[in-house]
Amino acid sequence: MEYQTLTVGIIDKVATVTLNRPDVRNAFNEHTINELSIAFHELGRNEMVRAIVLAANGPAFCAGADLNWMKKMAAYSHEENEADAMQLAQMLRTIYLCPKPVVAKVQGDCYAGGMGLVAACDIAVAVQEANFCLSEVKLGLIPATISPYVIKAxxxxxxxxxxxxxxxxxxxxxxxxxFVHEVVAAEALDAKVAEVLKALVGNSPNAVREAKVLVRDIAHRPVDDVLLADTALRIAHIRASGEGREGVQSFLEKRKPGWLN
Known part of the structure; x- marks a missing residue:
């Protein structure tokens, strides 16, 4: 599809989704939210894609909600506000649950809902000059829809x-x-993100997907018999999988695994 608020491209198994509203510091509105949901849903299903970068054009990564959108929301009924907030919540969940690893490339300031976008990603790399702010309470609001991801991060x-x-x-x-994994000088941002992507793309696609689910499912669970059985079942399944067998066999034979061909 043709995007109005994003650019989306795929090069060498890496997709890049770029927020493209630099004139408003990449603040998002209902159109951006919808396009992000569509982009990550489609890229998550695309077998050509091994990893996704969430980036932004201009000096700011994301300033949160667009002011014009906020003005429109001020006249919404309770039901309309709830439906609007649910659209944002579902978009963040789409990024968070995306089966492909997602890297946030934070080249500038990141405020409010923008922090939710970063927190929903798996890995975040930011420039030294970037500032962060959860500014909602200044406006009499709370960061409710982004809170599950920001608190985890x-x-x-x-x-x-x-x-x-x-x-x-x-x-x-x-x-x-x-909240972020790496902080680098602005001139080193591209190289650091490329380094992370090289590691992601070089690994078994199936194992990366399952490892992402593993972290999400196992974190904060008690180490009891149910958890032991769960983890034992997961490793048994992955060992018997095609990529699991190929990975071990290629290691023993000192050759590249098939997913690198």
């Missing part, structure tokens, strides 16, 4: 502070609290 203790204070914080602080 930065942890409850950090979320308690930044949800309540709406303080702006640096990329270094975002790294310290675990």
């Amino acid at each position: 930065m942890g409850e203790n950090a979320a308690r502070r930044y949800f309540l204070t709406a303080e702006r914080f640096t990329a270094q602080e975002a790294h310290r609290i675990g």
